[in-house]
Amino acid sequence: MRLATLLAAILLLSIGPAARAADPAVLKELAPTGKLRVGVAYGPVPTPVFVVKQADGTVRGVTYDLGVALARSLGVPVEVVAKPNTGDLTEACANGSIDIGFMPADEERRKRVDFSPPYFTIESTYLVTAASGIRTMTEVDRPDVTVVGITGTATVRAAGRSLKAAKIVTVPSVDEAMAMMKAGTVQAFALTHDSLPPLQKTLSGSRILEGAYLTVGVAIGVQKNKPAALAYVSNFVERAKRDGLLRRAFDAAGLQDLPIAPPAR
Structure with missing residues (x-):
């Protein structure tokens, strides 16, 4: 934890002073209120998608660091808007109550929000309880299995498409889903693989x-029909890959073992 905190401090220092104001057309689309409203989802542990809330109410994590860096590149202040799940971020981005949001770019979301190139690739799987006896993906899809997922997420939408016999229930947050797993009211939790190892440690015998x-x-993600905003965040992501900003953000969050996405073609 101390190493992650030190790396985070170094990262923020490396971002440097605020840049000159961006092109007026970009600012009009990307920061129409004069500040960059950055939407982030929070969870119990930091991941490439989730930030964590700290005791003083602030957040830390990859998406927070990237949002701060993006605001500085624009030369505007940042306002962080934390939501319990990426489904809420999608809604906020689509209706314009936030300017950007960090989320998986599945086909359903692409109908409502435009996206930069990816900075990370997620894989979704299941955490299962010891009592379930489940050992394979195929065994999840049984009539006696209830799967919990996070409301409005790409992960739970995909689970719904793939499961035919199992029952699916949704809750707003990871904490609520884990409470159901610990209570034994559900047998499987649909989530991204990178998020699951720390959660597994809190549930004895789970796999x-x-x-x-x-x-x-x-x-x-940015609101639809904002080409200047989309071009700017797309260039920002690719630049963050090249200059090491993205790698430093992952490392500062304790995600040294996770690979960032390759440059877009």
């Missing part, structure tokens, strides 16, 4: 299933 039923890129 993470091998394989993935969804593979999708995580990207920066």
Whole structure:
């Protein structure tokens, strides 16, 4: 934890002073209120998608660091808007109550939000309870199995498409889903693989299933019909890959073992 905190401090220092104001057309679309409203989803542990809330109410994580860096590149202040799930981010991005949001860019979301190239690729699988006896993906799809997922997420949508016999229920947050797993009211939790190892440690005998039923890129979303905003965040993501900003953000969050997405073609 101390190493992650130190890396985060170094990252924020490396972002440097605020840049000159961006092109007026970009600012009009990307920061229409004069500040960049950055939408992030929070969870119990930091991931390439989730930030964590700290005791003082602030957040830390990859998406927070990237949002701060993007605001500085624009030369505007940042306002962080934290939501319990990426479904809420989709809605906020689509209706314009936030300027950008970090979320998996599945086909359903692409109908409502435009996306930069991905900065990470997620794979979705299941955490299953010891009592369930489930050991493979196939065994999840039984009439006696109830799967919990997070409301409005790409992961739970994909689970719904792939499961025919199992029952699916949704809740707003990871904490609520884990409470159901611990209570034994559900047998499986549909979530991204990178998020599951820390959660597995809190549930004795649970296992993470091998394989993935969804593979999708995580990207920066902007409201539809904002071409200047989309071009700017797309260039920002690619630049963050090249200059090491993205790698430093992952490392500062304790995600040294996770690969960032390759440059877009």
